[in-house]
Amino acid sequence: MNLHQLRFVREVVRQNFNLTSAAKALFTSQPGVSKAIIELEDELGVEIFRRHGKRIRALTEPGKRILLSIERILEETETLKRVGKDFANQDQGSFVIATTHTQARYALPKVLSEFTKRFPKVRVSIQQGNPSQIAQMLLEDRADLAIATEGLANTSGVLALPSYQWQHAVVVPSGHPLLNHESITLETLAKYPIITYAKAFSGRSKIDAAFGQRNLTPDIILEAIDADVIKTYVENGMGVGIVAGVALDPERDRLLKSISVGHIFGTNVTHIGIKKGAYLRSFIFTFIELFSPTLTRKIVEQAMASESSDYQI
Template identity: 65%
Template sequence: MNLHQLRFVREAVRQNFNLTEAAKALYTSQPGVSKAIIELEEELGVDIFTRHGKRIRGLTEPGRAVLRSVELIMQEIDGLKRIGKEFAAQDTGSFTIATTHTQARYALPPVVQAFMYRFPKVRLSLLQGNPRQIAEMVLKDQADMAIATEAIANVDGLVTLPCYQWEHVVVVPPEHPLLKSKTITLEEIATFPLITYDSAFTGRAKIDHAFAIRSLKPDVLLEAIDADVIKTYVELGMGVGIIAGMAFNEERDKGLRAISAGHLFGTNVSRVALKQGSYLRGYVYSFIELLTPTMNRKLIEQVMSGEKDNYEL
């Protein structure tokens, strides 16, 4: 048994059981991958994959157990490599963050700026997607960290930490009738066409739930993943917008007015997600501390070790 065999098994699953694509991803030959997997199966005495002819189609029951062990072993190997790199160079390396557009556009710029000032030799990359996509990026080691709302809180294989709280606001053009209301209601909002986030983004589930429990069916005219797009169409007078409060700036958005809507849609919590059991470079701890001043390395290590009960905002 060797590490190449374990890598081949893991990559075959990641490539949807396509050995040709697995070989390409690992810069080797397809016959070599197939032979190594067969040799591993013979050594273990079980079939890892189900087959149709020469093609693999899926995992057998023992194959699923083998894959779990392979993932743990490869995670430990990756951790050993990172340990060596960190002690060889404490303040250099690469750091990939997967996040949503709202976080990347409005919440992260000052944090990223402060981080890059402190660690100028670190190559930082930002990947964007919806919460499900960015969680997968971390699970597949394509990113070191994910940042999104509560949607990533209960993903198997991830450990999450609360960052900060925020609320939605309703955005309208100046002189809009809703500005005359002392305390805006869902019933008032529902009388206008609605422009808000796509269902996978930025607390949209809470928006939908708030209307549903009041038996209201708002006319959702337009859905977008980007608050700037939402604000553009609100400025055109096409409807009422609902966006994250962090996405509104009085100086920048002079053609709009914001109405607090926390009493309608509740409080949202943005979270950092890390792969369970992963080894964190020192500067990753520093980034989390910049993002969440109430956190420190000791608390983060306790959460990563499984002590998660007492770390909510």
């Protein structure tokens, strides 16, 4: 038994039981992957995969248990490598952050500016996607941390640490009738065409839930993953925008006016996601505390040692 065989089994499952895709992902040949898996099955005395002819279709029952052990073994192997690198290179290395556009555009710049001053030899990479995509990057060790508002707290295998709270805002051009209201209601807002986030992004679930609870159907004429896109179409007069309050910049958005609507859509929480069982290098703890000062190294380590997936501060 060797680590290559274990990696082959894990990758075949990740690639939806496609041997060709698994071989490409691991930069090897399909026959090599197939042979290694068969040899592992012979050594263990059980079939890991169910087959139809030469095609692998699914995991067997013992295969499901074996996969759990494989995941733990490979995670520990990666941890050993990281520990060695961390102690050999305390202030250098690569750091991959998986996040959404809103976080990358509005929440990260000041934090990363300070972080890179402290760790000039650390090479930071930002990988963007929707919440489910960035959670998957984290679980597949393609990212060290994930940052998002939606999704992370409900993903198995991910520890979600609350980092900061925010509320939505309505954005309209100067002179818009909504600016004459002392307090906007859902009924008033539902009278206008709305431009807001796509389903998986930036607290959209809170927006849908609020309208749904009042049995209102908003006229959402455009959805986007990018607050800058939403604001552009609002400036062009297409409709009323609903964006994260953090996505408003008085200097850049001088043609727009904002109205706080936390009273109708509630408060959202942006989380930092960490893969359960992961080893974090020292500079990652520093980044977490820069991003959310309440998340000290001690608190993060306590949360990582806990059984819970959704840590509350």
